[in-house]
Amino acid sequence: MDVVFWVLLVVVGGAASVGWRLWSFPGGWDRAFGGAYAAERRKLAAARRAVRRLGWAAGREVAGARLAVHRRTAAHRQRVRTAQRHLDRLSDPGNGSVLVRFGEAALHEHVVTFERTSIPLAGLQVRDEHSGGTSHLYLTRPDGRVHHRTYPHGDHAEEDVRRFAVRVQNAAADENDFRKRQTVMIAAAEAELDAVRADTTDRDRARAELAEITERLRLDTRLKAAQAELAAARDHWHRSTGSRPR
Template sequence: MEQQIARLRNPGIGERLDDLGELALFKHFIVVTSTTGTRSIPLDGLDVRFETGQINHSIYLTEATGRVHRAKYPHLLPAMDDQQKFDEDAVRDFAVAIQNAVADENTFRARLPTQLKKVEKELEDARVDTRAQEAARKRLAQVRQRNRQDPQRKAADVALDEALKDWETLTGRIPPA
């Protein structure tokens, strides 16, 4: 339950869902890899927009802070360079996948306080409910008491001591415990 609470409080980046060009979509973040470096953008509150232009298809990501990132996808047209080209439908589908992941993340975040309270309550109840531990302690005390009162115990202890002495005589040392 403690691990579940930790995962709820900090779910991390999540599993990889999809990628296209410089964007990699994960369950809780989208990772942008560009010539300037790698950046993770949380999906929570992200606005995603698709636009097509004369040269590039574009996906605009507007963070909850208002910061905007534009991912460019050159059209599938004959070109002189060996730059990767993208089909409009593929870029649109990827934008929709991001929008759906954002919707899922927003739902996850909206339910998070309730889930946290529920799991924290279950953990508290489990810590308070020590009936199983108490029953095990009681049973252990009964077994120990019975063993102390066992009439064959003294004979077994004497036999063990003799066996240990025989072992030491044969090997020159006492056997490991």
């Protein structure tokens, strides 16, 4: 079975090679394989190679320059998006990351939530009391509104409630500090975003390099000369055989 496979492979490969040779050098068997026409085949093949070599080199150079433009443009856009996200987070920080969970409560960087109730930490005052086997947590907003939560000691130890109250109070202090600095940080983030948007140096340099390469290749006569020699070789072959090669 293996022998048959390899024989078939050799036959198919040989047929393909003969077919390619007849297609490359049209005009009959003698023109494609005869020794009398070897010089003409070499001249046509050399002209083809010259065009391919110069064309591929130019194509690779242009493709590389275009890829550089694409990458540097994408990198600039990414820097802008990163700066914009930073500004957005400062302008509207949302709840922030979860710092600790306590029963139904979740203390975030900027709010404390109880099931469906969300209480901003800015300006929040925290007080805890413990009596009769129950702990009480009082959260007072800057407008005076009070949120009261009870924790039976059978569910939550008094020390755990105290510890959670301290965490909330400290988080509120951190939030107050953040709010004091927020305006300044937003102004800095806006300035940074403007600077990032304006800094197109890498992208512009890549575009200039692409334009320079494109113009240099446009003025380069080597490819045009090679194409002219290939056209002349094809014309000569056509006149000699009546078949025009590609």
